[in-house]
Amino acid sequence: MAIAKAERLMNLALCLLGTRRPLSKRELRGSIEAYLEAGSDDSFNRMFERDKDDLRELGLVIETVENLDGDTGYLARRDSNRLPPITLDAEEAAALGLAAKVWQQARLAGAASGALQKLRAAGMPEAEDAYEVHSALEPRIPVHEAAFEPLMLACRDRRPVTFDYRKANSAAPEQRQVEPWTLECWRGHWYLAGWDRGRGAERVFRLSRITGKIRSRAGAFTAEVPDVVTVRETVESWAGETATRTARIRLRAGAGYPLRSRAISVRERGDGWDELEIPYGHGLDAWLVEFGPDVVVEEPADLRADVVDRLRAVAKD
Numbered sequence: 001m002a003i004a005k006a007e008r009l010m011n012l013a014l015c016l017l018g019t020r021r022p023l024s025k026r027e028l029r030g031s032i033e034a035y036l037e038a039g040s041d042d043s044f045n046r047m048f049e050r051d052k053d054d055l056r057e058l059g060l061v062i063e064t065v066e067n068l069d070g071d072t073g074y075l076a077r078r079d080s081n082r083l084p085p086i087t088l089d090a091e092e093a094a095a096l097g098l099a100a101k102v103w104q105q106a107r108l109a110g111a112a113s114g115a116l117q118k119l120r121a122a123g124m125p126e127a128e129d130a131y132e133v134h135s136a137l138e139p140r141i142p143v144h145e146a147a148f149e150p151l152m153l154a155c156r157d158r159r160p161v162t163f164d165y166r167k168a169n170s171a172a173p174e175q176r177q178v179e180p181w182t183l184e185c186w187r188g189h190w191y192l193a194g195w196d197r198g199r200g201a202e203r204v205f206r207l208s209r210i211t212g213k214i215r216s217r218a219g220a221f222t223a224e225v226p227d228v229v230t231v232r233e234t235v236e237s238w239a240g241e242t243a244t245r246t247a248r249i250r251l252r253a254g255a256g257y258p259l260r261s262r263a264i265s266v267r268e269r270g271d272g273w274d275e276l277e278i279p280y281g282h283g284l285d286a287w288l289v290e291f292g293p294d295v296v297v298e299e300p301a302d303l304r305a306d307v308v309d310r311l312r313a314v315a316k317d
Helices: 001-019 025-029 043-057 090-101 109-121 148-157 228-238 255-264 284-289 301-316
Strands: 063-066 072-075 161-165 174-186 191-194 201-206 210-216 241-251 265-267 273-281 295-299
Touching: 001 025, 025 043, 025 072, 109 301, 148 161, 148 174, 148 191, 148 210, 174 201, 174 241, 241 255, 255 273, 273 284, 284 301
Parallel strands: none
Antiparallel strands: 063 072, 161 174, 161 210, 174 191, 191 201, 241 273, 241 295, 265 273
16 A cells, blocks of 8 residues: 555656656646546545655655646646755765665665665765774664564554564464554564554554564554654663663673673672673563573562473574
């Protein structure tokens, strides 16, 4: 659905930019296949008005012209829709180059690279990238999950989705009906935050636990979408960033450096293990499971039980 709409908007923009005289609705309907397939005049008029408003929101300047016969026509003059000269200094050019590299593993990589090439063709300086020459770190946002792109589009278009989701302590996936809000990358993993219709509450889903295809559903959102800060806090809280108490764990010596970096205290036991006190928030059990046999939970008992349950679920697979 999103691809069909994007194609329709592109065709309308090309028609309006490519004409030397205003085109009437009738002429536009006869030139664009999607409009020809509209079931009725009312359906076409609603579709056309929405598309025209969407193009204007994207920045296209569309003029409405009335001819001598009283008919209304539309066009987008090229001189009114031409970008001004681009003036970027070397630091700004380097920042844009750095941003374009971030999406190397996603399908957005092509769009980012293409945009960078167009900016360079328009005059952006081929400056030496200080971030690349003097740094051993290369920024990346890893995107391996097939669910990333359809969920990104669903978040953008405000479309409800349905997918099968397997919790870490469950052997079989469950179907979820979700109103997607946003995607967040946290500790190298992607999470979807949204409204779970079946549970009537906001939930966060790790993309790597989504199985099968993402299926779009018609209709509007039923729950209010919170601001970005609130959603980010939801993701961080679910993943254990917001701690409410502390936990005591044993960690194999020389292992678990991410855990060590967050530890409140570290004590060497002398038996090949260290004892750590770490912040304990919702989702810590899922994080500890990732370290496998290098971590043993001492206390609290509920955290230890949650970790054991997750490990047993993994062992059954």
